[in-house]
Amino acid sequence: MSEDQEKKPTQADQPEHSDKAPKPPKAGKPDKAEKAKKGDKPQEPVVIPVPRLQEKYYKEILPGLKEKLGRANRMSIPRLEKIVVNMGVGKAIADKKYMEEALEALKQITGQKPVVTNSRQSIANFKLREGMAIGCKVTLRGKRMFEFLDRLVSIALPRVRDFRGLS
Template identity: 80%
Template sequence: MTADKAKKPKKAAKAEKPQEPEVVPVPRLQEKYVKEILPGLAEKFGRANRMSLPRLEKIVVNMGVGKAIGEKKYLEEAVEALKQISGQKPTITLSRKSIANFKLREGMAIGCKVTLRGKRMYEFLDRLVSLALPRVRDFRGLSPNAFDGRGNFNLGLTELLVFPELNPDKFSFTQGMNITLVTSAESDDEARELLKELGMPLRAA
C-alpha cells in the first residue's frame, strides 16, 4: 500500500441506546385521592370546580429533643430516625431565646423537622395510617378536636418506634414527635371529611 493512498475511514461507533426514564409509581393514597376521594367530595359539597375542593398540601413532622442540650448524640439519633421514616433529610431547629434554668442558649440545636409534599407526603401518611397508628398502645382513634380552626390537624406521637422501619437496637432513648397535616380546606369540617376519606382514624365528635 502506498503512503499517499487514502486510509479506510473508521466505522462509526454505534450510538448508545438512550436510557428510558425510570417510572416512579404514584403512591396508593395519591391515586385514591384523584380517582375516588375528589369525585366524592365534589358530590358531597356540590362543587364542580375540583380546584375548590379540599386537598392535603403538606405534612410537617417536628421533633423537639431536649436531651440534645447535654448530649449531641440524641439529636443525631433523632435526625437519623426522622430521615428513615420520612425519606427526606431533616433540617435542624434552633432555639429562639436563651433560658438559663435549662442551660439553653439562643441558636442552640434543639430538634429537627421535615416538610413533606407530593409523593413523599402521601407515602408518609399511608405508613402512618396503615402501620404506625395501629401499633400505638391502647389506641382508640384520634381526637376530633385536634383541628386548629383553619383546616389543619395536629397530632402527637410519644413513641417513634411505632414506625416498623426503625430498628429499636439503633436508638438509645424514647422520643416522640408532632405531626401537622396542612390542608387547603376552608373549614375544620371540610378538613375532617378529607382526612376521614384519606383513612385518618378520627373518633366521633
C-alpha cells in the first residue's frame, strides 16, 4: 500500500461496544417440507365450466360449417375471434362525468375494464380538439366473448321491444 492511502479499519481493529445488546437470531422462512406438512390435504384443481355457446360452437356449428363449405382444414373455417363493444360519448366534450358513467356502464355490461378512446382530429363545429376523450371500448376474446354473445342473444335481445332479429 502507498503511504498516502489510508488503511481502512476492519472489524477486528474497532473496539467492541459493550453497551449494545447482541442481536437475536433472525427467524428464517420455514422449510418447504414444513409448508407441505401444514397443508396435509392437497387442494383439488378448480374446474371452470366451458361457456355453453363455445361448447355448442365446437360440437355442432364447426362440423356443420366444415361440411357445408367442403373444407378439410379446420383453420380455414370462419370463426369468431373477438367482439368489440364500443360506446361514443358526445356529451363528454362538455362534461367529464358522462365519460365516467359510460365507463362504469360498459364495465357492468361486459365485465371487463373499458379503454378510453380519443379523437383523432379536431372538428370545430363540434368544439372537438384532437386527443380529447370522446368514447370507450372493450375487446372481448375467448371465454368472455362466448359468454357475452350467449347472454346477448339469449337474454338481452329477446327483451328488446319490437325486436325482429339480427341481420
